[in-house]
Amino acid sequence: MSEPAGAPSGPPIDQSTKGRILVVDDDASLAEMLTIVLRQEGFESRMVTRGDEAVDAFRTYRPDLVLLDLMLPGKDGIDVCKEIRAESGVPIVMLTAKGDTVDVVVGLESGADDYVVKPFKPKELVARIRARIRRFDAPTQESLTIGDLAIDVAGHAVARAGVPISLTPLEFDLLVCLARKPWQVFTREVLLEQVWGYRHAADTRLVNVHVQRLRSKVEHDPESPEIVVTVRGVGYKAGMV
C-alpha cells in the first residue's frame, strides 16, 4: 500500500482537462478510437495495448480512471485489475466482450467499480466515466456512524475503534449512502442511481457484488452481516447495531 486508499491520488488535476484516463485495450483501433472520443469529451488519455505494461503505465501516468479490457496479451485483465486495486482506489471501468454473469462477476470481484459491455455507445461510456470521476468532488464536513464504524465524509476515511479501514471511493460512497439514512431500505435500483449515478441502469449485479466486497472489509463476520443488512425481496439497509 503506497498510500491510504480513498485519499485523492496523483498530482492535482490539470484544469484544462476534465480528467486523465488510462485506456488498456489490446485492439489498437479501438484504443485509438477511444482516445479520439475521450479527447472530444475533454478528457486527456493514454493508451496501453499490453497487460504487462498496464501497471507500470498506471504508476507513471497516475490517471483519474482506468478503462480496462479483460482479454489482454501479456497479462490477464483480471490480474491487472487486482494489482491496480492493491495500490490504489482509483475507479476502474471494465470493457468486456462478454455480458455473461460469470465474467462480469469475476471482474467486479477482482476490484472493478463498473463495467461496460462491447459494443457500447460512446455516450454511454462517457456518462459512466463522468459518473465515476465526479465522485471526487464536493466533499462535505460530516461525520457519520454505522454500527461500530466512524465515517469521516470529508476525509474519505472509515475507522473502527480508531483503526482505519481502507475502502475504494465507490465502496465508501455506498457505505455513506446507507449510513446517511439508517431508517431507510434502499432497493438495488435506488442504490444504482445514488451511488453509481445511473438513471435506468439495468444491472443490479453491480450492487450485489459491491455489497459483498464492502461486507468483506467492514463486517466482523461477512457470513452474518450486521453493518449492511439484506432486506429480503427489497434491498439493503444500514444495520442497527
Place this chain on the structure above:
Amino acid sequence: MLHLRPRGTHWLPEPVRRVLTFWRRSIQARVVVSTVLLSVAVISVVGWYLLQQVQDGLLDHRVDAAIAEANDETAETRDRLEAVPGTEADVASQKADLVDPIIERGATRGFYVVLAGPAGPNGRIADGGVNSSPLLDTSSVPISLEEHFDEEAPTAWTYTTIRTTDAEGVTTSSRGIVVGAQVLLPADAQTYTLYYLFPLDEQEETMALVTRALLTAAVLLVVLVAGMTWLVTRQVVTPIRMARRVAERLAAGQLQERLRVSGEDDLARLATSFNQMASNLQRQIRQLEELSRVQRRFVSDVSHELRTPLTTVRMAGDVLHDARSDFDPTTARAAELLQTELDRFETLLVDLLEISRFDAGAAVLELDDINLVDVAHRIVDATRPLARSRNVEVVVQAPGHPCLAEADVRRVERVVRNLVTNAIDHTGTERAGGDIVVLVAGDDHAAAIAVRDYGIGLAPGEAAMVFNRFWRADPARARTTGGTGLGLSISLEDTHLHGGWLQAWGRPGEGAQFRLTLPRRAGAVLRHSPLPLVPTDVTEPVT
C-alpha cells in the same frame, strides 16, 4: 357417465394397499404364489384319485372276503339244520342252536351275527325276538336290507354303521359291511335271515395311514415347489433388480455405473449388452458435452472477435453522426443510415449471441425474490419515450399487494420489455382500440404479467408461431419495425429457464394478449396462472 369407478386403490385400507403394491411390483411373489397354487391344485387332484383307488381296492377285497365267510357259515348252518331230525319242534332252542356257534366263531373271528325272522313284513329286528351277538346294537342292520329279505332272496350285502355297547354302557360306532343270507328253520318251516356284520376298522386304519402319508407328501411337495420357484425366480430377478438399480443411477447422471458380468448365460449376456448400451450412451453424452463446450467456446470467441471491431465502427459512426451538420446533405444522410443500421446490426448480434447461449445450454439464472409490480412499472417508465413517439399510452393495472416470484430480474425485465415494445410496435399510429394495458397478478403459487394491446391482432394459428425464430406476422410490414425477429424466441427461452409459461392470444382486429407466468418458487411446477390468457373484455364468438 364416465370415470365413475374410482381410479387407483385409494379407497382400500392401508395394509391391503401395501400388499397390492408388493404384488404388483414383485415378479418373484407372483411367480411363487401362482406356481404354489397350481401345484396345490394338481397335487389335490392326484391325491384324491389315489385315495379313491386305494379305498376301492381295500373295500372290494374286504367285501369279497366277508361274503365268502358269510356263505361258508350259512352253508355250514344249512348242513347242520338238514341233519337235525324232523321231530324237533322247539323254535327258540333250534334258533339258539343254530346261531350260537356262529356267534362264538364271530367273537373270535371279529364279526357280529344277528338272526332275524321269520321273513316277512312282520318280522322286523326292531320288534324283538332276535338272536344276536352280545354287545351289538341290532339297529345296525339297515331297514333297507331287512326289506330286501321280506321275500326270499339270495345273499345280499350293504354298507352300514355298526353300533356296539360295551359292558360299561359306552356306545361306539364304526363303519362296516352287513351280509344277509336266508336259512329255512325246520322247526317251524319258516325262513329266517342271518345277518353277518363285519366291521371295517382295519381298512379304516389303513386308509387313515395312507391319507396321512399322502398329505405329508403333498405338503412337502408344495414346500419344495415353492422353494424351488423362489430360488429359480430369485436367480433371474436378482440380476434384473441389479440392472434396474444401475439403470436408475445411470439415469441420475452417474454414467460410469456398470453391471457386474459373471458367467456366459443369458443374464450375463443381458448384463453385457446393458453395459455396452451404457458405454455408448456415456460416449455420446461425452461427445455432446464436448460439442457443447466447443460451441460455447466458439460463441464466446465470436462474441469477443465481433464485438471489438463493432465497437470501433460504432464509435466512428457516432463521431461521423455527431459531425453530420458539417457534411454535404448526401454524406450527412449516409452518416445517418450508417448510424441506424449499426443499431440494427448491434441488436441483431446481441440477440443472436443470446440465442446461441441458450442453444449451448450456457444460460444460468441469478435468482432473487422480485416483485412483478415493480418490474411492470419500471419497464413502462423505460418504454414511455417509445410509446410517446408512437402516440400510444401504456398503463399498468396492478393489485395493491406485491406479486412476488423467485426469478432472474434481468431476464424477466427483458421478457416484459420485449412484450411491451412488441405491443407498441403492433398497435401502430392508426390504432382504434385503446391503450396498451399491462396487467399484473400474483398468488401463493405463481405470479403473472399480461400485456394486452388493441392492435392488428393475430390470425388463427399465429399464436403458436409468434415464438418461432425470425417469424414475422406480416412480411410486408415487418421491415419498418425495429425488431430483430428473435425477441420472442429469447423471451420464451428466458421463461422456460424459470420453469414458467409464455403464451399468446390474439384475434384479427381485436388485438392480442401475451401472458408471462412464473412460479412463486424457482423449480416449482406451474399448474395455473393468476391471470386469464384470453382477455376478459373479449366475448367468445358463437361457434
